[in-house]
Amino acid sequence: MRAQPSRVTRILISSSNQTITLDPSTSARDDERQMSSSLNIHQRNDGSVVILHLSGTLDGHTFVEMERAMKELVAAGNKIFVVELSELTYIASAGVGVFINVQQTVSEHGGGLLLVDPSPVVKEVFDILGLQALFQIHSSTEHALAAAERLDG
Amino acid sequence: MTFERNIVISNDTAELAMVRDSVREGIESSGFPLKLCNRVTIAVDEAITNVIEHAFPDVPAGKGKIDVVIRIDAKRFRIEMVDDGMLHFDPRKCDTVDIEQHVSSGRDSGLGVFLMRRIMDEVEYAFRKGGRNRLVMVKYAD
Numbered sequence: 001m002r003a004q005p006s007r008v009t010r011i012l013i014s015s016s017n018q019t020i021t022l023d024p025s026t027s028a029r030d031d032e033r034q035m036s037s038s039l040n041i042h043q044r045n046d047g048s049v050v051i052l053h054l055s056g057t058l059d060g061h062t063f064v065e066m067e068r069a070m071k072e073l074v075a076a077g078n079k080i081f082v083v084e085l086s087e088l089t090y091i092a093s094a095g096v097g098v099f100i101n102v103q104q105t106v107s108e109h110g111g112g113l114l115l116v117d118p119s120p121v122v123k124e125v126f127d128i129l130g131l132q133a134l135f136q137i138h139s140s141t142e143h144a145l146a147a148a149e150r151l152d153g
Numbered sequence: 154m155t156f157e158r159n160i161v162i163s164n165d166t167a168e169l170a171m172v173r174d175s176v177r178e179g180i181e182s183s184g185f186p187l188k189l190c191n192r193v194t195i196a197v198d199e200a201i202t203n204v205i206e207h208a209f210p211d212v213p214a215g216k217g218k219i220d221v222v223i224r225i226d227a228k229r230f231r232i233e234m235v236d237d238g239m240l241h242f243d244p245r246k247c248d249t250v251d252i253e254q255h256v257s258s259g260r261d262s263g264l265g266v267f268l269m270r271r272i273m274d275e276v277e278y279a280f281r282k283g284g285r286n287r288l289v290m291v292k293y294a295d
Contacts, residue, residue, distance in 0.1 A: 037167060037169060037170030059170070059173075059198060059202075060169055060198070060201075060202035060205070060206075061169055092169075093199055093264035093267075094202065094265075096264060097264065120191070121195075124191050124192065125268070128192075128268060128272070129264060129267070
């Protein structure tokens with residue numbers, strides 16, 4: 001069981017018309033202290049495909065919010081995800097674990113988790129873990145969406 | 154130039170970013186190869202996460218203490234983590250991970266230990282009953 005964070009990490013989930021701050025009480029001091037440990041998740045949709053743009057860090061602290069967001073999206077019936085990683089500056093095994101679990105869940109229902117353009121640090125973790133065996137990793141969102149259409153079909 | 158830093162952190166995963174920043178700053182200022190910076194940062198982050206997760210099962214976040222000593226020169230990176238947790242975490246006793254089988258089966262536990270072992274040259278652990286847990290990791294420049 002992972003330790004629960006004592007504070008809610010600042011997560012912004014924004015859609016085309018809405019931005020939600022899940023921790024509005026975060027003080028300016030906390031903002032400064034957690035500047036390098038915050039995760040932003042921006043969601044948009046392309047048909048039945050959910051596109052998530054991640055920025056910030058996905059570590060042993062912030063993975064809790066990523067896990068919660070993914071569980072809600074899967075529970076709502078979504079099964080194809082394109083995750084943009086170019087602005088994700090760090091990923092720990094806890095974050096990789098969220099991707100593995102989602103991939104395992106949605107692939108059983110004909111879905112998939114397609115990753116796009118990982119930043120150098122994230123790519124290094126993927127390389128060490130050999131995640132190419134599990135995930136489709138695409139160079140652009142357009143390529144990922146084309147592959148997602150094949151999944152959807 | 155030798156970089157040395159002593160940090161005291163709590164058993165709160167919110168502390169991870171600060172430790173990562175210290176590791177990066179130390180490597181950048183010590184002459185240790187920059188090409189190893191990401192990998193060493195990853196291994197340290199996973200080690201601290203494991204200590205926080207496993208050493209303090211009944212201690213509220215923020216109430217446990219971990220002493221971190223980082224010493225880096227051009228040839229060697231060394232980090233020592235000493236905690237006052239009740240349980241000990243020994244990465245040497247964790248099963249060896251077959252990563253391909255691991256990820257294809259959808260299991261995510263054990264990835265952190267795999268990263269620590271794969272990246273660092275030395276991972277040493279000492280536990281004294283009634284005492285403190287001590288984890289030391291070393292990475293050489295060559």
